[in-house]
Amino acid sequence: MPDTAKPDSLKIRVLVRPKEGILDPQGEAVRGALPALGFDGVKTVHVGRLIEMEVESADEVDAMCRRLLANPTVEEYEWEVVS
Amino acid sequence: MPDTAKPDSLKIRVLVRPKEGILDPQGEAVRGALPALGFDGVKTVHVGRLIEMEVESADEVDAMCRRLLANPTVEEYEWEVVS
Amino acid sequence: MRVGVTVFPGSNCDRDALHAVKLMGAEPVELWHADADLKGSDAVIVPGGFSYGDYLRPGAIARFAKVMAPLEEFAREGGPVLGVCNGFQVLCEAHLLPGALLQNTHLRFACDRVRVRVETADTPWTAACERGEELVLPVAHNEGNYFADAETLARLEDEGRVVLRYLENPNGSMNDIAGVCNEARNVVGVMPHPERVSDSALGSDEGLKILRSVLAGATV
Amino acid sequence: MLGLSDFEYDRILELLGRVPNFLELSLFSVMWSEHCGYKNSRPLLSRFPNEGPRVLQGPGENAGVVEVGDGWALAFKVESHNHPSAVEPYEGAATGVGGIIRDILAMGARPVALLDALRFGPLDDERNRYLFREVVRGIGGYGNAVGVPTVGGEVEFSEAYSGNPLVNAMCVGLIRTENLMRSRATGEGNLVVLLGSKTGRDGIHGATFASGELTEESESRRSNVQVGDPFAEKMLIECCLKLLEEDLLVSLQDLGAAGITSSASEMAASGGVGIDIEVEKIPRRESGMEPFEAMISESQERMLAVVEPGDEEKVLAFAQRYGIGGTVVGRVAGHGDLRVIENGEIVGSVSAEYLADAPVYEREIVRPEYLAEVQKLDLETIPEPDDYNEVLLKMLAHPNLRSRRTIFGQYDHEVGTNTVVRPGADAAVMRIKGTKRGFAMTTDGRGRHCYLDPRGGGAATVAEAYRNLSCVGAEPVAITNCLNFGNPEKREGYYQLAECIEGMSEACEVLGTPVVSGNVSLYNETARGPIYPTPVVGMVGVLEDVTCHATPAFKREGDMVVVLTGTMRPTGESPLAGSEYLEIVHGRVAGVPPKPDLAAEKRASDLVRSMVRSGLIDTAHDLSGGGELVALAEMALSDGIGLEYSVPEIEFMSGHGRLLENLLGEKGAGFIIAFPEERWDEVQDALSDFAYDNIGYTGGERFELEGLIDLGMEELREAYERDLFGVPGEVLGGSEAVG
């Protein structure tokens, strides 16, 4: 790839969610509130965090996720380059 | 599609983020802190919310986003069926 | 004895802790987050507040601050470290203590006085208490709901590492845990604020029992 | 155009002698809004007394300042954030807290306490519940993080506030008297430094927004919404206090409504100088902002400082240490104008004095017709209740009287380790470290009373604050106030404003508590009509010995309980008029509540205070909403100690004293005290010729009024401690989220 075509930044999207089995009171509360608003048929709700970044290179993204953006004790993450 | 193949629930992913132009103190603080933590080359950071749900039908998802999951005054959202 | 108090951007109980250190009869030392130096502290308190605004997760950013490197070193060498509230969260994030502090199950900030029981006197921060002793301590937090996986939890209980236990659980924490210590027992994290009840002028100095414990250890 | 009337536009033409450009017109528009210019209220506000022996700074600065003693002073002020909170309750309330903190900081004081005075529509409506829940979360979210304890406040619910909630926040700061800072800019050539967060498009025209009625269109003006960043504020506070300590500032000013425009022009006008702003230097959060946007943006967490040339390096270094922005954006000039310069070119220039000198509208004060209607009350229609047990439980469970624990439990009220009397008492008490002294503060408002009788209600509001401080043992010193009213251009709104101010002023004079700061929020109207006229009073007082204080809680079993019956003046007004009882049990808001007898109020309060200060009593509570019965129940419920109370003979007698009126009427000037029986002789001496009923003893598990009420404490608690927020709910964001 010629240098000129190299984008000077990448857009990264990180999704962080409570690990399976970890209490998610926010998710529970949302699920509990839905019927009262007339929304039925929602079986589960989980609330997590969305982090969107522009970075120069994707090299360190995984390390950032592991060490900063998610807490491995209670959370799991996934990330992707969106553009 | 035969009835039997119909999944009895859809997985929905909702991304909620601060609207353009609305202050995102979390994103700002994280970005500001990163260099001192040894993470360089991050230009912008925005922090939002990830909501994952299992629903029977996607018909009402948009209304749920508008009325409950996002605060249209300061946030924008997008959603998709992931499976 | 010199007791250091870390000051992160957004810490807000740092001044209270420094004041309490004076009341407990030790010399308070302010430890600025950007200086990798414990300034000869004999013990360190990581105080409460909202370090870095609690953005992302409480304690997540603070654990990378420069002052944390010497603090981790100090802790590994057996130096007494007490994390209070946000300080507890920071120590968990830094893996100096096991587990994590999740959002209160009722999803509200909880500011109240709660009764807790001292579950072990075998830490530098509870040495002056009796095991089984009840204290009334203030809590003020949004993420005080202690979580650890089943195995960790069992170990904490077996090894007597639950330091304080709520008699009335304000946040949904597992096994009513209000405070724990590390394996070597020198690092303690508690959600209640002993520094807020260290002055009889405010009606109670029960918190001094906890803070003063570390003085006893120092004379050994 | 831009909220300016034709008359105002002509006036601008006349002042300038030329046609202003758009930028200049924008400056006038924000500065001449009601919010900044006090067009409608200024002539009325001049009625307030504002001098007193302890006053160091009266109205006109960012906050009022009073002397406490031992070299300490208190800076305090209350401010509204009603309109922003109606549109976006969490952020509206949060930024309200942030804004009032910066006012206190601008005086050079460390902010040490917050109070919140709130009003919402009834909780059976979903939108009202949402507003209430989010406003409380917003106040906690900001105050807790910024590390300033929220030690008091109040909340009321009434249909009059549906869709137009009132969110008033008060901040109190502590300062050494010699370090008092003022916002006056001086010294030609001095540099103007902008500290704090970057500037975005948020809150463009917020001041004009706050100066109009709430309409559907205004609710959709989302660009007005500002988001608070308590973390940035915390660092801004610490940085400014450090700069003051290092003596690096000539003057300091917060950026509130109308942003840099109002800060800079006010600093210039009060210093009699000009200020040049190099607008391109203002750090932006968004690209493509026009000069006028940068000038009037209301982005939060910013302060403006004037520093001497040569000091700027040090100032900017401190800003960096605290992780906040710091930029030299202009300088003090000799020309007297607020001059906006973009890349060396003057793009706008207006005399700072003109901007500060909004036109004033004086209107005729005409009694509105509604008063005669609502003041009618035929007491014959209000029978003696069959079952007082039921009445008491119903009243204690009502949101207007229920325990506020579920609110203040969400506020950190102890950070700073100075809170001596926590929320739940009549007033909060704080100590001053290193001295024996303390201070107390309360906020009070009586919208319903002011609606039924604006002048009497205004006076009663001040009297109630005075009682609350006296109960804890503090000597009331001065007040701040927030005038929440409807549209002043309408006859009713203007009359209410004028009359409330008159009543408040009379009370301030008699009680010796001058007005040292305040804020005005007009145009609180929706399609349904105006809110109740609701002046909120924030009063502060001093305790020479902070250990001598009292709280409402019964403290021991067997204490004697005495009711000081206040004025037994046969005024002909029924204490049931405008009472909580009448509204809660009979659904009526009617009658003329008793006019406060200010001399009697003062006498009774002074008496209670002197008993608290001498250590004679440590239990005191005033009679307010719900009268004697509710006050007694609150005292028992505070620490769970019951009561055995024999209703005095006199209360069964007719004449002025129907039983109902005595137990549930709101007479004013009344107190309940409790003390160990062995002090009875001493207490009797202190009371001397003061009217009192000696009525009962504390203790046990029941709340008993002989022959009238017999309830278990558990039953009372169940009613009183009910969660004001209903089932704990989700807290994501959507506007219809239920609680």
Ligand SMILES: Nc1ncnc2c1ncn2[C@@H]1O[C@H](COP(=O)(O)OP(=O)(O)O)[C@@H](O)[C@H]1O
């Ligand atoms: N919105 C609030 N925020 C904090 N504290 C509150 C709030 N509302 C009420 N409180 C506290 O609850 C107690 C009772 O309030 P209130 O009934 O208004 O007292 P009073 O009738 O003496 O003025 C006070 O200590 C008050 O400060």
Ligand SMILES: [Mg+2]
């Ligand atoms: Mg009171």
